[in-house]
Amino acid sequence: MSEQDIHHRPALSNVLVLVPTYNERENLPLILRRIRDSVPDADVLVLEDNSPDGTGAVADRLAAADPRLQVMHRPGKEGLGKAYLAGFEWGLQHGYDALVEIDADGSHPPERLPTMLAAAEGADVVIGSRWIRGGRVVNWPIHRKALSVGGNIYVKTLLGMPVNDATAGYRVYRSDALRTIGLEGVDSYGYCFQADLTWRAIRAGLRVVEIPITFVEREIGQSKMNPDIARESLLNITRWGWEYRRGQLRSLSERLSHRQKKDS
Structure with a gap:
């Protein structure tokens, strides 16, 4: 049996692209046009967090002209994770594959999405990765690159996770993978949400693959990253790492104890 046969999954015929927005009035029409050009058969759901700049009205206007575009109006800004969890729930309920x-800011190239969807024919989760061969970042200062690379090395080392860009936000999840992961217990809502779901996927035995992308820093608007988000990520990942290492030590101790009893 070939490697391709081993990893083959059912074809993806029904894809939903989730686009979270908060104050992205100028960026939203641009990214939606690129998504439509790249994957014309996909549906799109804008997750609008009651942006004060009028992004919701722009989304509604665009949706009125595109039958494959819908808008979920949410009560306010609750974090990236909560927006995606709401989108996942909606997508699963509506039968997407x-x-x-x-x-929404254009940093993730929709032009790579066909390649990522093709990769999902043999994987459960596909990550658009900045930090593998062929991936790169454009217009980031050196300190931000160092922070991202260092953070991902920390995650990979602490959790023993074979993923180079666990914090990446450009992803394809097969619906069955999300059901396997189980979203009910997810309690990380900032940017560590991505590392959280990666860790859950790995622990569930799912196949995660990385596809190189060129990440381009936004040209319009302001980044949502701030020190509080970074602090939440560091604390949560450290806690997960401690629990993982403690579990490893407990398992090792139990195996040694069992061996000693067997030998005595």
Whole structure:
């Protein structure tokens, strides 16, 4: 049996692209046009967090002209994770085969989405990765690159996770993978949400693959990253790492104890 046969999954015929927005009035029409050009057969759901700049009205206007575009109006800004969880729930209820995460600011290239969806024919989760061969970041200062690379090395080392860009926000999830992961217990809502779901997928034995992308820093608007988000990520990942290492030590101790009893 070939490697392709081993990893083959059912074809993806019904794809939903999730686009969370908060104050993205100027970026939203641009990214939606690129998504439509790249994956014309996909549906799109804008997750609008009651932006004060009028993004919701722009989304509604665009949806009125595109039958494959819908808008979920949410009460306010609750974090990226909560927006995606709401989108996942909606997509699963409506029978989609795969759900895509993509930022509204244009940093994630929709042009790579066909390649990522093709990769999902042999994987449960596909990550658009900045930090593998062929991936790169454009227009980031050196300190931000160092922070991202260092953070991902920390995650990979602490959790023993074979993923180079666990914090990446450009992803394809097969619907069955989300059901396997189980979203009920997810309690990380900032940017560590991505690392959380990666860790859950790995622990569930799912196949996660990385596809190189060129990440381009936004040209319009302001980044949502702030020190509080970074702090939440660091604390949560450290806690998960401690629990993982403690579990490893407990398992090792139990195996040694069992061996000693067997030998005595």
